[in-house]
Amino acid sequence: MGAALDIRDLGVSLSDGDRGFALRVPELRIAAGETVGLTGPSGTGKTLLLELLGLLRAPEPGGVYRLRPAEGPARDLAALWTGRGGLAPLRGRLFGFVPQTGGLLPFLTLAENVALPQRICARPDPGLVTDLIARLGLDPVAGLRPERLSIGQRQRAAIARALAHRPRFVIADEPTAALDPENAAEAMSLLFETAARSGAAVIVSSHDLDLLKRFSLTRYRLEIDPDHAPGRPVSRLIAAADGREAA
Numbered sequence: 001m002g003a004a005l006d007i008r009d010l011g012v013s014l015s016d017g018d019r020g021f022a023l024r025v026p027e028l029r030i031a032a033g034e035t036v037g038l039t040g041p042s043g044t045g046k047t048l049l050l051e052l053l054g055l056l057r058a059p060e061p062g063g064v065y066r067l068r069p070a071e072g073p074a075r076d077l078a079a080l081w082t083g084r085g086g087l088a089p090l091r092g093r094l095f096g097f098v099p100q101t102g103g104l105l106p107f108l109t110l111a112e113n114v115a116l117p118q119r120i121c122a123r124p125d126p127g128l129v130t131d132l133i134a135r136l137g138l139d140p141v142a143g144l145r146p147e148r149l150s151i152g153q154r155q156r157a158a159i160a161r162a163l164a165h166r167p168r169f170v171i172a173d174e175p176t177a178a179l180d181p182e183n184a185a186e187a188m189s190l191l192f193e194t195a196a197r198s199g200a201a202v203i204v205s206s207h208d209l210d211l212l213k214r215f216s217l218t219r220y221r222l223e224i225d226p227d228h229a230p231g232r233p234v235s236r237l238i239a240a241a242d243g244r245e246a247a
């Protein structure tokens with residue numbers, strides 16, 4: 001059985017006048033249900049990598065990005081990026097996203113926000129919405145709009161929303177950056193716990209290496225190559241230590 005996600009020699013380059021930035025991913029394989037932690041100093045391309053993984057950013061031609069849905073054959077995405085047509089439904093179905101600060105829609109209640117991905121994918125499952133809200137301790141505030149929620153409650157709602165359509169992967173970009181240490185640890189462990197129950201793989205980026213080390217994760221980091229051209233850094237994805245450090 002192959003990996004759920006398999007990347008080889010994939011890259012993205014950004015350019016902005018004299019300034020350039022390149023991200024190189026020599027190899028990244030993620031198994032179904034695996035939990036992956038991504039670290040790296042500011043500006044090394046963590047967000048860019050998560051955008052690449054989540055089909056929000058086109059890779060340069062030439063590399064391999066293969067996705068294996070739960071059912072059906074593996075999909076090689078290079079062709080889909082040139083056609084674009086099939087990409088949005090695939091992204092919507094296979095991925096759930098947890099942004100840094102919740103990203104909830106202000107005019108919907110918490111419960112309606114959680115149910116939104118199900119509506120978008122035309123897969124209503126009110127039972128799962130109720131279950132996720134309960135598991136994340138959000139019952140008492142399920143009928144409130146985001147402005148009346150604490151930052152921690154918004155982040156937990158974002159975690160519930162990311163899992164509501166039973167995605168194969170959850171991509172979380174510094175999901176605890178706005179939380180205090182206690183709430184950060186709680187949100188992170190709820191993210192892993194709820195994803196594990198639904199069998200979703202999680203790819204989470206964080207500046208907080210100590211926090212990531214508390215969990216049993218496959219860890220990767222991004223590092224700038226020391227001998228890059230001036231103004232044109234090249235960042236590379238590297239498996240951390242043995243690549244499977246448990247806390």
Ligand SMILES: Nc1ncnc2c1ncn2[C@@H]1O[C@H](COP(=O)(O)OP(=O)(O)OP(=O)(O)O)[C@@H](O)[C@H]1O
Pocket residue numbers: 014015016019020021040041042043044045046047048049
């Ligand atoms: N259009 C562009 N041209 C050149 N470089 C760019 C462009 N847009 C962004 N960059 C650079 O891309 C790099 C990667 O940015 P990214 O936001 O992915 O980093 P990050 O590791 O997530 O940072 P942080 O931890 O601060 O959120 C940054 O160094 C940024 O300066």
